[in-house]
Amino acid sequence: MKINGWGHYPTINSEVRSSADFSKIQEIISKNTELIPNGLFRSYGDSALADITFSSLKLNKFLKFDLEKGILHTEAGVSFQEINEITIPKGWFLPVTPGTKFVTVGGAIASDVHGKNHHKSGTFGKFVMWIKILTADANIVTCSRNENEDLFRTTIGGMGLTGIILEAEFHLQKIGTSAIEQKTLKARNLDELLVFFEEYKEYTYSVSWLDTAVKGAKSGRGLLFLGEHSLDESLGKNYGHQKQLINLPVFLPNFALNAVVLKTFNFGMYTKEFKSEKDFRTDFDTFFYPLDAINNWNRMYGKRGFAQYQFVIPMENAALNLKKVLKKIADYGLASFLTVLKVFGEENDFYLSFPQKGYTLAMDFAISRKSLEMFIELDKIIADAGGRLYLTKDSRMSQEFFKLGYPNLEKFLEIKHKWDPLNKFQSVQSKRLGI
């Protein structure tokens, strides 16, 4: 069947295997010389694509939920959505969640996902106690900080290249209610936005949206969203589903998101907030997963697909480098539909994990000759700044640029070779990047 990442680019034909039975999965691994695991296909590019893939979605069982300590043990195909439905009413929440709840536990580990609290809490991988993984020799291995640590540190953030994650156990965070106290601040330009990030860094959750369609002095204007779990216990722990799930049933035509539409949308986003500061109470889904309300929103970009360009750059000269990026985009006459800027905290020791101390910017661009050309120009700015791109979003970067950004690659490959000497676990992306 045809499979593709969230960006609908690229699309390939793949034989998709699946089973809930470990002995059957062992058989699948033994019989094939090359494959990659996948789940809900929320990585954007080609990291979960291969000629033969293993879908983890049948690994869908919850195995332990310790209500005292807040520890959850599930199979790898369980989604964050399912976890939220079960743990939030009991007063526990994922310690880290990305901007969509439609990711699996296995995928969250393989991408070492981050969320709006990265500056405080780090990545999801930090909360994982142990992982049960099916390695290339078809053995089931448990890895953690105390046992097979090399495999643990390559599997978290390892894009599925060390084996099939079967199960994991991880910590949750305690919450008093299922409400979020949100503060929204309006920044008139990039400098002001960066000052706000610094000023409000004590907030647990922070993320900003910025307007890439406006040039000059107003460039980088945007909104900073801050959030805390509400302490008002009278609010209860009901996890209300998103009220309306809007579906985008068809691909919009390729020209639908043209420059005028983008400019209008970005202008609207910015100006709909009248006040420079606003405090209000909201719910989990609205705060953490605003885009999940629109089913298949990725079809907005048409059949050509799109790429999310997400990089991180160090704090030093960040303002200057971010302005270079925004200027380059303006020079190309392109604008990103949704642009998200956030501060990252310290880097962790998982070899291919993306976050490092600095600023991360994520932008969506439709795939076109022009945008692909622009990405190469942006790569140069990021490389000069000492930054790198997120493998989970990538569909097109070059090997050279990748290797510059990920100095731990050699170490990763050494450990991968130990556990997977015949290089059984490969994706279209890993081949492209020489992982």
Add this chain to the structure above:
Amino acid sequence: MKNEKIDKVKTCLILGTTSDIARAIAVEFAKSGYNLILSGRDLETTIRIGQDIQIKYSVEVKTIHLDILDLNSHKEFFEKLSEIPDGLVFAIGYMGEQKESERDFSEARKVIDTNFTLPLNILNHFANEFEKRKSGFIVGIGSVAGDRGRKKNYIYGASKAALHAYLSGLRNRLVSSNVQVLTVKPGFVRTKMTEHLNLPPKLTAEPEEIAKDTLKAFLKKKDILYSKKIYRYMLFIIKHIPEKIFKKLDL
């Protein structure tokens, strides 16, 4: 005292938990508040399914080993069963390979023994208990293959036909004892049992669909359920084709 009896949470026993249909039906019973006793040959998987249901639906789940082909395990099963459940779902089944069953009697026998002969030891036991107690329910998973023998799977079909007749007799016997007997006849279902087959998409149901239909039929006190619904009409036609014509068909 009277109230306590009314408020008591009901318990449903699942026989053959690791089949996809059984697991989905167990989930439906848990969703409607039943505590579960799960039994299966593969105890480890049965326990995992139990943990999953317990965490998701906050009901009590017990698990017991049962290998239907091993009479000794039946004895242990009855010993470990501390209570007679309010009702049961019989979902044990083995399809085998038709060609293999034609050649090799031991394979044919495994099909008949798994689907019919040995389950009787369990079903008779509970039927007697329910009759004594004057309450209970038995949900049996049959198959449209049991409605008319076709060359493609008539040995499996014969075992299911026997099960249908048995359940029908049981229903007739137990109706006066307030015991409900529901025969479920699924058509094609996307399960582990059929994953190697090329199934027609329009006629193929997901296990969850069968399970939802089953619970609905159970609550409505139905006797026989075809799922998907279209099979009810299809089988009506198939059953009424004269044998003279039917024998020449390649269905």
